[in-house]
Amino acid sequence: MLVSINWLKDYVNTQQLPPAELGEKITRSGIEVDAVIDRSHGMTNIVVGYVESCVKHPEADKLSICQVNIGEETTQIICGAPNIAAGQKVIVARPGAKLPGDIKIKKAKLRGEESRGMICSLQELGIEGKLVPKAYAEGIYVLPEDAETGSDVITNFDLDDTVLELGLTPNRADAMSMLGVAYEVGAILSEEVQLPEISYNEVSDTAASMLTLNVDAPEANPLYVAKVVRNIKVQESPMWLQQRLMAAGVRPHNNVVDVTNYILMEYGQPLHAFDYDALGTGNITVRYAKEGEMITTLDDAERKLSGHHLVITNGEKPVAIAGVMGGANSEVSDSTTTVVIESAYFASGSVRQTSKDHGLRSDASSRYEKGVDPNRVIPAAERAAQLLSELAGGEVLAGSVVFDELNKEEKIVKVSPDFINSRLGMKIAFEDMLDILKRLKFDTQAVNGQLVISVPTRRQDIQIPEDVVEEIARLYGYDEIPATLPEAETTPGGLTPYQAKRRIVRNLMEGAGLLQATTYSLTSEKSAKQFALEETDTTRLLMPMSEERSILRQSLLPHLLESVTYNTARRMDSVALYETGSVFLKGDNELLNEQEHLAVAMTGLWLDNSWQGEKKPVDFFVLKGIVESLADKLGVQLTFERGQMDDLHPGRTAFIMHNGQRIGVMGQLHPSEQKARDLKTTIVMELNLAALLNLESEALVYTPVPRYPSMSRDVALVLSKIVEAATIETVIRNAGGKLLKDVRVFDLYEGDKMEEGKKSVAFSLTYFDPEKTLTDEEVINAHDKVLAALTEVGAELRS
Amino acid sequence: MEAQLQELKTQALDQIAAASTVKELNDVRVAYLGKKGPITDLLKGMGKLPAEERPKMGALVNVVREEVTTQLEGRMAILEEEAINMKLQSETIDITLPGRPVKTGNSHPLTRVVEEIEDLFISMGYEVAEGPEVEKDYYNFEALNLPKGHPARDMQDSFYITEDILLRTHTSPVQARTMEAKGGEPIKIICPGKVYRRDSDDATHSHQFTQIEGLVIGEDIRMSDLKGTLSVFAKKMFGDDREIRLRPSFFPFTEPSVEMDISCFKCGGSGCNVCKKTGWIEILGAGMVHPNVLEMAGYDSKRLTGFAFGMGPERIAMLKYGVEDIRHFYTNDVRFLSQFQRTEL
């Protein structure tokens, strides 16, 4: 909502406050002022000129040489506008004038001819092109004939004005009108509000003699008022009206349309003007549209209607979509002589649905959607009759044609001062509360210590005692509220075990050198199921904004890998990222099965200590080590099983298992996937973090620090390449007995010194007895059993 | 023989002085004091002397031997120290070369902000509550006093999956769910999480972003308690000398509703580019829980009251660190992410 302060002063005394100060007061007490716009833009030296003569420039086709009377003198100005003509009153920026955009006007020579100043368009005075009347959109603005030559344009045409741009919240529909803002300002400044005085003459013929009305949908249209004005002359509106509309962000058209828009801004009540003769039937019928019925609206769009769209018809065909937009077939034109002015109350739900269905939001529909004031519908119609008779020379027919079943009663809200003070934690005096309600023009009675408030119908946001608490508090001042802390007993607070463990996981990942990433949950059809741990259907948005963001992800890895590629494409070759976030799986219940996952993607160097010549690229085992540390930290047993997954290297993929359940996957990207993503060797991992964190950690059990030494024995084995180290480790552990405490792989050799298909794996075995120092004999005994078992499974001892 | 001894001594001392390495000195030791050396020889030759001269001569030899030994050890100590010094000299390293890097990652800046806020409220006795990102229309809107067709629904254009299921547009449904689950009991929670709105991504808008909200319900919870709580938050989060101010606002789920500004942490209130010359920075929205919201969740709004507040970690991170484009939070450029390493305590 754009509020011209000059216009506002018609209704309320703004106490000559500087605009910025007034804006600040409005912001602090309830309605945010987003901007304070000076319409004068600091312009000076701009006067009304009279074009005495106008001839073509001999050297330039598009320029005219004008002799312009600017009061004290007649001066020569070269003008390039196509619509310049002798006899016009125009806006002249004199030499020395300042225009918006830091433009200074100087004397100049144009193709040999002197030019002392500039004849201005409205755009050059800082008015947005879309607000300039169409007739002057491509050229200079022509002032009315009675404009006084030489007088100051800025002051005479209301450009010495400031506009407050209000950012309205949906509850403050009352402030979508100048009168509503006047009530708000009146409440803030303790000033009275002056309503427009409505008076006009009526001819003896009645509106009812020319127009009949049927309302077939009273629930959607409980009040309809039509007035008829005849013998009007459609023409340009006077300057003051045009300027007020432009200040309010509305483009002037002609006096009839401008009057309806002016009252829309003044009262917040949408009006519509029909050309009476174009209606053709002398009837208005409000009804729901027939399924498939068509209408061409004022924006020249042909629209198909449905049964729940409320329309205004002439008894035969639609002439307007109720509360949204008029029809082209009944539009007021230059030749219109008789108009029907509609002022109506349309139910907000009906207008909202219709405007949504047609993608059509207008100044009218946005007000109906939020609810107009039932008590302004009739005054707005009267005001229109008054202005049409004043500005268009119209004769107002007696009375109105009315359908009225609307409840216009004020709502009563009762609230006690104690309630208000206890909600706020304050001690506002009863008299102060009464004063605030008086400033708001809320009719209030004190009954048995209670406030009994009649809430004006313009304030439909005031429904319950809490709403009154807010009115009192905002006008008393939020700065006056003390700062306290809740007095209720204190609770311990804290994280759940799940949340605490999630932080541990993050710490561990970061300690291992990974950066935490965050990616989008919405993805494309193509990426949705890549690397998914479970096979379920995808979930698609009803109305995605793009295909790229249309499906809920089932794996974190596709986006995480996109982030890796983003970095490597920018010459950051070593990237190690992790992410925790939800994936979305179709479940049995109504909502999706949201699973929190942990994913890692890493590429490039893991160890990079270049000047010492130590460089180690990431590989499967770097990431496996991180997963193993994670399992240790969380006190859960995870195992790794050889696995296969699309887009992962078939020989370098493992499933991460817990108790025989697959809870994750890790591996190297398949070379073709790496190529597709423009990546070098990349290792990835994704696991069901929720499942992991919901596992109970194994209890921490202390074992005494060893008092006796342990002994180790190494054993090097030649194995077939297909035998996995874990298999051999199990054989060793099973054979080693209770003295065998630890088994570790310490060497792997697959080089060309080995026989084809063989590899050498060396294990280090640690023997230990917590009770005493081991003897050589005991160790030899246990170790021999291990060796025998190894030989039995075909492992060849390497000398 | 005495003369011979003196000459021997002079020779030995000269050679000790001349020795420049430990090895040379050891050679001198072997040459003069060894089992085959001249002094031993002299001692062996003492048998030929008359008996009365032997003690005198023996003493003399011992004196010479002791002196040679002392000199030799002295010289040895010097040479050994020199040797060590030379070795150390040769072991000198360039200590300006870079250290072996300890690779550490760090949290995402949004996690950093969220955890800071969580910890602050945990210390005031709040619990952390979480909920689904795919929500029922009921919890996202209806239970929050936003029935179907409510004009405020326009404020949050949403991603629907079915007519009744959508991506949550705020973390408030977690409050609604918690209230329902607590069955009328007091509540003190903080709710962080991801939310989604139909916005085109640009420097200041993102279709996915994070929110963190707080909810307190109890007996006699007043608006002054909200103000006090937010004041503590503002000081801990943005500095002890922060002031706060409340401005009236509107949210369907609170009444009264306010927005909270803090005095600008960059200029302190005199006006700068961060606060757009106003001296104040808008940080969060808040209010007293609307009685309809309480009643919908089964609370007696006459007996229990509450307050709620909500803010955007993206906005806070952008203000606090001067991040200029919201898309940075989701692009994961390591040159961006790795800047949020340091603790700020």
Ligand SMILES: [Zn+2]
């Ligand atoms: Zn500042």
